[in-house]
Amino acid sequence: MQRCLTLNLLSLIVVWGTIAIPVEPNAATTPLTNRILAQSSASRPASLSALIQKLKSPKASDRTAAAFEIGQMGTTASRATPHLILLLDDPDSGVRDKAVQALGRMGKAANVAIPKLVTLFKTDLAVRGQYVFTLASLGSPTIPHLMPLLKDTDATIRFDVVYTVALIGKSGKAAIPHLKPLLNDPDPGVHSMVAQTLWMIGAPASDFLPTLITLLKESTHSEARSRATFVLKEMGAKTPEVIPALISLLKEPNERVRDEAAQILGELGKPAIPQLIAQLKHPDEAVRGAAAYGLGVMRSAAKSAIPHLIPLLRDPSQKVQLKAREALAKIQRQAPKSK
Numbered sequence: 001m002q003r004c005l006t007l008n009l010l011s012l013i014v015v016w017g018t019i020a021i022p023v024e025p026n027a028a029t030t031p032l033t034n035r036i037l038a039q040s041s042a043s044r045p046a047s048l049s050a051l052i053q054k055l056k057s058p059k060a061s062d063r064t065a066a067a068f069e070i071g072q073m074g075t076t077a078s079r080a081t082p083h084l085i086l087l088l089d090d091p092d093s094g095v096r097d098k099a100v101q102a103l104g105r106m107g108k109a110a111n112v113a114i115p116k117l118v119t120l121f122k123t124d125l126a127v128r129g130q131y132v133f134t135l136a137s138l139g140s141p142t143i144p145h146l147m148p149l150l151k152d153t154d155a156t157i158r159f160d161v162v163y164t165v166a167l168i169g170k171s172g173k174a175a176i177p178h179l180k181p182l183l184n185d186p187d188p189g190v191h192s193m194v195a196q197t198l199w200m201i202g203a204p205a206s207d208f209l210p211t212l213i214t215l216l217k218e219s220t221h222s223e224a225r226s227r228a229t230f231v232l233k234e235m236g237a238k239t240p241e242v243i244p245a246l247i248s249l250l251k252e253p254n255e256r257v258r259d260e261a262a263q264i265l266g267e268l269g270k271p272a273i274p275q276l277i278a279q280l281k282h283p284d285e286a287v288r289g290a291a292a293y294g295l296g297v298m299r300s301a302a303k304s305a306i307p308h309l310i311p312l313l314r315d316p317s318q319k320v321q322l323k324a325r326e327a328l329a330k331i332q333r334q335a336p337k338s339k
């Protein structure tokens with residue numbers, strides 16, 4: 001399914017407490033367009049009153065430029081809010097885009113626009129991406145207005161609402177009880193985004209961790225699996241429930257699932273070492289091999305596992321022997337000295 005907003009977890013820009021998720025911009029919101037408009041506004045400074053008057057110009061290019069310049073002024077231009085709201089019905093998508101963008105910079109004064117923004121969020125596909133960012137920038141006051149759309153029959157609408165809440169972040173906690181039922185959404189893109197969003201807004205891990213583990217174990221939807229992998233890595237050792245949940249996946253019959261779980265455990269590093277070492281003695285050779293693989297991912301950080309890996313060089317299973325040799329080679333490999 002094509003979505004108005006595509007999310008590739010591998011391209012997420014993550015800083016603890018802040019997550020920026022790139023979206024494909026509309027033609028009217030490209031950086032080049034913004035630079036041209038910014039240069040235009042710098043060369044022709046105008047008063048707010050003049051810009052408000054320009055919003056009524058018969059020329060779409062004038063209305064677009066005026067909305068952009070007002071947005072650049074931020075909250076100091078908040079008295080333009082009613083005039084920007086009128087532009088939400090403009091026939092030109094470029095004008096609507098800049099009006100929506102500007103409203104996102106008007107601060108609390110733009111809260112009066114939230115009901116209309118949410119209505120158009122659903123219907124104005126040409127500007128959907130900008131509605132998402134503007135509603136997110138207006139923060140928690142948008143939550144009550146967005147929640148009814150979680151029941152929309154269109155999975156794209158549901159996904160984009162969840163995405164908006166994710167961008168709102170921890171101030172969007174009021175959405176938690178509305179989001180939790182969507183962990184069972186029939187669309188894997190939606191329910192995986194719900195799990196990620198619950199993590200981002202500070203829901204208890206018990207609310208969404210089982211869904212992430214199930215996605216890793218059962219989903220054939222690549223984006224959903226990538227999202228689950230990303231969140232589990234980010235949760236990491238900070239969430240005690242994660243490591244035991246991943247260890248349980250080492251016992252899965254599907255080799256891909258075992259390897260992915262072992263890879264994540266390896267990337268979590270030292271906190272996962274004791275439980276991986278314990279699995280080296282598991283009666284199932286597949287589990288022993290996966291545990292050895294996970295320790296190998298850690299490289300030199302897993303030096304304490306060397307005495308536990310050495311006996312596996314004589315394991316009855318040749319596959320386990322190979323995994324143990326590979327792990328030991330990675331752990332003992334010296335990093336090249338810098339010249």
